[in-house]
Amino acid sequence: MAISFQGYTGLYESALNLRSQRSEVIAGNLANADTPNYKSRDFDFHSALHANMSSPNGGGHMRLTHQKHYQMGGGSSGAEINYRIPTQxxxxxxTVEEQVEHAEFMENTLEYQAAFTLLNSRFKGLKAAIKGE
Structure with a gap:
């Protein structure tokens, strides 16, 4: 019987990929905190994950649904990047507010670590099943 790693790790793998891509977007915001006329950007993680998991290939990569969507990372994945509305x-x-960006970056990092821990426990469980423990 064959094991489908994508089926076994689907949600966690997709979550890690999206969290990594969101970190890049937020880091870009922080890098441009002093750039005049730079507009802070972000994407909604939960809607992107839902769209990713409901894609025909069963997850793995976001699909480009409109020709003007921002290309994420490398390859054929894409997500709708929105501009953040500043409070001041x-x-x-x-429009970069460093306190907001730092808070979002830390929250994203913690959730990345949580998803990584869950994925790691899945692999440990699989390893234990293979060894017969």
Whole structure:
């Protein structure tokens, strides 16, 4: 009997990929905190995960649904990147609020670590089943 790793790790693998991509977007915001007219961006993780998991290939990569969607990472994945609305606009047109970005980055990092821990426990369980423990 063959084991489908994508079926076994589907949600956690997709969550890790999306969390990693979201980290890149937030890190880009933080890197451009002093750039005039830079607009802070982000994407909704939960809707992206739902769209990813309901794709015809059963998860793995986000699909590009519109030609103007932002290309994420490398390959054929894509997600709708939205602009973050600032609570206190800057004079130079920059919408990056460092406190918000740091908080979002830390929350995303913690959730990445949680998904990684869950995926790791799945593999440990699989390893124990193979060994017959």
């Amino acid at each position: 606009p800057s004079i130079d047109g920059n």
